[in-house]
Amino acid sequence: MSGEEEENAAELKIGDEFLKAKCLMNCEVSLILEHKYEQLQQTSDDPMNQVSQVFEKSLQYVKRFSRYKNPDAVRQVREILARYQLAEFELCVLGNLCPETVEEAIAMVPSIKTRGRAQDDEAIEKMLNDLSLIKKFE
Amino acid sequence: MFLKVQLPWNVIIAAENLKPQGLMLQREIIIRLLGDFAMKKATKDLGYFLAVTTLEKIGEGKVRQHTGDVLFPVVFNAITFKIFKGEILEGVVHKVLKHGVFMRCGPIENVYLSHLKMPDYRYVPGENACFMNDKLSKIGKDVTVRFSVIGTKWMEADREFQALVSLEGDYLGPISTPDI
Numbered sequence: 624m625s626g627e628e629e630e631n632a633a634e635l636k637i638g639d640e641f642l643k644a645k646c647l648m649n650c651e652v653s654l655i656l657e658h659k660y661e662q663l664q665q666t667s668d669d670p671m672n673q674v675s676q677v678f679e680k681s682l683q684y685v686k687r688f689s690r691y692k693n694p695d696a697v698r699q700v701r702e703i704l705a706r707y708q709l710a711e712f713e714l715c716v717l718g719n720l721c722p723e724t725v726e727e728a729i730a731m732v733p734s735i736k737t738r739g740r741a742q743d744d745e746a747i748e749k750m751l752n753d754l755s756l757i758k759k760f761e
Numbered sequence: 762m763f764l765k766v767q768l769p770w771n772v773i774i775a776a777e778n779l780k781p782q783g784l785m786l787q788r789e790i791i792i793r794l795l796g797d798f799a800m801k802k803a804t805k806d807l808g809y810f811l812a813v814t815t816l817e818k819i820g821e822g823k824v825r826q827h828t829g830d831v832l833f834p835v836v837f838n839a840i841t842f843k844i845f846k847g848e849i850l851e852g853v854v855h856k857v858l859k860h861g862v863f864m865r866c867g868p869i870e871n872v873y874l875s876h877l878k879m880p881d882y883r884y885v886p887g888e889n890a891c892f893m894n895d896k897l898s899k900i901g902k903d904v905t906v907r908f909s910v911i912g913t914k915w916m917e918a919d920r921e922f923q924a925l926v927s928l929e930g931d932y933l934g935p936i937s938t939p940d941i
Binding site: 630631632633634636637641644645646647648649651652655656659674675676677678680681684685687688712715716719720722726727730731732 | 763765766799803811812840843845847848849851853865866867868870907931932
């Protein structure tokens, strides 16, 4: 891969095809994989044997690292984050790590400041508040 | 990062598995696609293959000369996982060594955090060996750690990725009270 040296997710340099690709938050992946797993349980006695190791490890991971469990909350998180002109990648990092302060959010996703998209601290603060409200009412 | 991708693939159905009824053939193609998908495990460019979500299209089959197998072009949606340099992620420690720790992150088993990349932590030997800093923050087995990715490597032989990660940066390190 030619651009490999250049790759830096902190600056949102992850290759065009990934920048345009739809990213998924851990909680979204968890809903999808759990649903798949339930479907398998209905058709097979030994569902764990039916799935690949990649599937199994990923399912364990997203179960542990999903900040939101309820499908409605998961949808709301994406809706809220989508209001802030974030790249897909940035949106999912924020949804996964749930930073508590503006400073932490910028440390997790430095590109929200450097790309000059007028993401002022106030807007970020509001976004984090909205997210923590979902968590509270989940 | 987990990604939703649309992929065009070719599925080959052996001549003896070709069933005359339309739905049976479709079933055969799906079974074959799911099998191929799980077998593939990962690629360097796209990362790990987790699951097929939807099948978009099955194209016209083409008979292959000599074997009589039929090749069907299909388009489907899937979930993949790729680790990016510069990305901030969370993982779980599964092995503690004198010179660093190995973590799991998504489908990746070998996420390595060297002691050189966690400068304020010291190795504490013992039955439950771990790394600890002056504030008694501990990195041991089953601890969740937030890190930044400094390098990734594709291992062709095992079809696996390895990653080198670091705690150098703000808000990185073990997460003591995960609110999950």
